[in-house]
Amino acid sequence: MAMKRLVLVGGGHAQLAVLRALARTRPQGLETVLVTPSPWQYYSGMLPGWMAGHYREEDCRIDLRPLADAAGARLLIGAATALEADRRQLRFEQAPADGGGPADSLPYDLLSLDIGSETDTAALAGLAAGRLLAVRPLPAFFTAWPRVVDTARATAGFRLCVVGGGAAGVELALAAAQALRKHATTAQIALVCPPAGLLDGHAEGVRRRVLRQLVAAGITVHLQRAVGEADGLRLVGSPASHTLPPGGRLQAESCPQPDDRLLPADCVLAATGARPQAWLRRSGLACTAAGWVRVDAHHRSLSHAEVFAAGDVCARTDRALARSGVHAVHAGPILAANLLATLDGRPPRAYVPKPRSLYLIACGPRYAIASWGPWSAEGGWVWRWKDWIDRGFIRRHRDAAAARR
Numbered sequence: 012m013a014m015k016r017l018v019l020v021g022g023g024h025a026q027l028a029v030l031r032a033l034a035r036t037r038p039q040g041l042e043t044v045l046v047t048p049s050p051w052q053y054y055s056g057m058l059p060g061w062m063a064g065h066y067r068e069e070d071c072r073i074d075l076r077p078l079a080d081a082a083g084a085r086l087l088i089g090a091a092t093a094l095e096a097d098r099r100q101l102r103f104e105q106a107p108a109d110g111g112g113p114a115d116s117l118p119y120d121l122l123s124l125d126i127g128s129e130t131d132t133a134a135l136a137g138l139a140a141g142r143l144l145a146v147r148p149l150p151a152f153f154t155a156w157p158r159v160v161d162t163a164r165a166t167a168g169f170r171l172c173v174v175g176g177g178a179a180g181v182e183l184a185l186a187a188a189q190a191l192r193k194h195a196t197t198a199q200i201a202l203v204c205p206p207a208g209l210l211d212g213h214a215e216g217v218r219r220r221v222l223r224q225l226v227a228a229g230i231t232v233h234l235q236r237a238v239g240e241a242d243g244l245r246l247v248g249s250p251a252s253h254t255l256p257p258g259g260r261l262q263a264e265s266c267p268q269p270d271d272r273l274l275p276a277d278c279v280l281a282a283t284g285a286r287p288q289a290w291l292r293r294s295g296l297a298c299t300a301a302g303w304v305r306v307d308a309h310h311r312s313l314s315h316a317e318v319f320a321a322g323d324v325c326a327r328t329d330r331a332l333a334r335s336g337v338h339a340v341h342a343g344p345i346l347a348a349n350l351l352a353t354l355d356g357r358p359p360r361a362y363v364p365k366p367r368s369l370y371l372i373a374c375g376p377r378y379a380i381a382s383w384g385p386w387s388a389e390g391g392w393v394w395r396w397k398d399w400i401d402r403g404f405i406r407r408h409r410d411a412a413a414a415r416r
């Protein structure tokens with residue numbers, strides 16, 4: 012039987028399931044290569060808890076090396092920087108390290124992409140050097156955040172702005188407030204959300220609960236578009252408002268501010284939504300106008316049948332699918348099954364997402380808000396539930412790797 016090469020690009024949430032499936036099946040005649048810039052896969056769900064001091068960095072990441080080992084996969088430490096899909100070649104600007112000698116390209120028979128996304132910081136590019144900290148890539152954030160805390164401790168009235176109205180922006184702002192309070196800083200924290208408001212797509216009850224937490228943490232909320240300037244954020248457009256029953260209203264409404272004013276910032280944390288890596292658009296793969304890889308319900312490329320993609324990097328053409336860890340995780344077993352089916356010449360399966368996803372939003376202290384369709388709840392018990400799920404996710408992968416040793 013001719014040897015085939017499966018290349019896994021990125022060790023993201025979906026690819027973890029592929030590694031586990033390969034460890035179980037170890038298909039004959041298959042050489043597997045995992046390409047990843049870091050041996051660690053960081054788990055975003057635990058990042059706010061780490062900022063708030065509830066976890067150590069090593070609690071929040073999965074070691075890909077034993078997983079690759081168990082799957083019989085060769086590990087190449089490096090980042091893919093180009094793809095020639097018509098020639099089935101993955102390319103690297105810097106030859107990856109695997110002990111097997113340098114090479115700047117890697118041919119494949121079957122390719123699985125799970126490289127996530129970047130933080131879209133285009134609107135914040137005008138900030139002076141050193142003031143912008145994007146939440147992605149996560150390893151860089153884990154390195155940089157402790158330095159922000161140190162600076163805040165050394166600077167009276169340190170001004171921290173978080174930009175982003177999604178769950179990540181809210182969690183970062185609340186975690187930052189907890190961390191800076193713990194270190195007895197005099198920092199002021201603001202959250203700038205798009206005019207459409209906080210947590211678009213979540214129920215009104217969730218927004219109200221989140222607003223109460225933000226106000227209680229002393230975080231000022233601005234519902235305006237933020238544009239980066241050297242010294243801070245220009246808030247553009249009329250401030251929108253959110254009412255906050257039972258008492259009090261957010262600053263955006265109670266203290267109307269003029270349009271286009273500057274919000275000075277010593278540090279801006281960006282959780283401003285996702286953008287794809289630029290090289291995908293030049294790969295020859297069918298992509299959306301924004302550059303996401305277009306896939307069908309089987310997570311197979313619309314243009315190249317030997318390419319699959321899951322997680323943030325792909326755009327389903329048959330339905331809208333939010334870029335979230337929930338879908339990346341749940342699509343993983345289907346991705347794994349479809350890669351193995353393709354090798355055996357069997358038909359692929361569709362990933363059918365559940366009608367609604369559960370989101371557990373960390374609030375800084377050991378307290379969280381649950382959001383599931385129209386239903387919401389909050390409390391210390393929601394935090395413990397989230398903690399149990401998150402630690403369980405990490406443990407499952409550690410155990411899977413240990414089981415093969």
Ligand SMILES: Cc1cc2nc3c(=O)[nH]c(=O)nc-3n(C[C@H](O)[C@H](O)[C@H](O)COP(=O)(O)OP(=O)(O)OC[C@H]3O[C@@H](n4cnc5c(N)ncnc54)[C@H](O)[C@@H]3O)c2cc1C
Nearest residue numbers: 021023024055090091126127179322323334335336337339
């Ligand atoms: C603070 C925060 C909290 C969040 N909380 C939640 C939550 O509670 N629930 C939820 O559903 N979603 C949450 N999300 C969203 C979630 O993180 C993403 O949707 C999810 O990580 C996407 O998974 P992925 O597998 O596509 O990519 P990732 O998990 O980002 O994995 C991509 C992998 O690819 C590697 N890689 C990147 N570029 C290359 C390259 N060029 N070559 C090779 N490898 C590469 C990376 O090193 C990484 O290991 C949160 C996001 C943030 C920022």
